[in-house]
Amino acid sequence: ALFVFGLVSAAGALVMGSTLDGQTAVRSRMDQLGAFQRTRILLKADLSQLSTRRTRDAGGVQAAGAFIGRQPADGAAFMVLTRHGWENPGDAQRPSMQRVDYRLSEGRLERITRAALDGAPAGQPQILLEGVDQLQVAYLYRGAWTPTWTAVPTAELPQAVRLSFRVEGLGRFDQVLLTPGSLR
Numbered sequence: 001a002l003f004v005f006g007l008v009s010a011a012g013a014l015v016m017g018s019t020l021d022g023q024t025a026v027r028s029r030m031d032q033l034g035a036f037q038r039t040r041i042l043l044k045a046d047l048s049q050l051s052t053r054r055t056r057d058a059g060g061v062q063a064a065g066a067f068i069g070r071q072p073a074d075g076a077a078f079m080v081l082t083r084h085g086w087e088n089p090g091d092a093q094r095p096s097m098q099r100v101d102y103r104l105s106e107g108r109l110e111r112i113t114r115a116a117l118d119g120a121p122a123g124q125p126q127i128l129l130e131g132v133d134q135l136q137v138a139y140l141y142r143g144a145w146t147p148t149w150t151a152v153p154t155a156e157l158p159q160a161v162r163l164s165f166r167v168e169g170l171g172r173f174d175q176v177l178l179t180p181g182s183l184r
Contacts, residue, residue, distance in 0.1 A: 067158065072135045160181075
């Protein structure tokens with residue numbers, strides 16, 4: 001009887017350990033998927049509320065455009081934009097527009113905002129996704145995708161932005177996000 005009880009207990013401990021390992025793996029995967037969904041929502045909100053308002057740096061020099069897009073280089077912003085719709089639930093003394101930078105730094109997709117539109121230093125980066133590599137960005141204007149975006153006299157904003165990237169543990173993703181430039 002003791003031998004049978006020992007076998008049943010050992011089997012139960014193995015099943016319990018396997019269940020806990022599986023639960024940890026599922027929780028980790030769900031956390032990754034949740035971070036990916038939050039990132040998509042932020043990107044969609046930022047790009048759908050683009051503004052043509054140019055900003056100035058701390059020295060008063062006006063930015064080349066309201067939206068600047070380039071290919072990612074580690075630690076440098078690849079998208080710099082001004083957006084409408086910055087919520088203000090506490091009625092703070094600030095604009096309803098916000099300057100936002102996106103950058104890829106050491107495998108982390110980061111979003112950086114500023115407290116004011118003109119002359120304000122960048123705030124602390126918000127880490128959106130970790131384990132990101134092979135990030136490529138393209139900008140659509142008049143039916144053609146280009147790897148960089150510099151404002152042209154006839155259009156301050158691209159019509160869409162395409163992001164292609166791989167996230168460790170999740171796989172490859174291609175996202176196409178429309179901007180207000182698509183309405184023109």
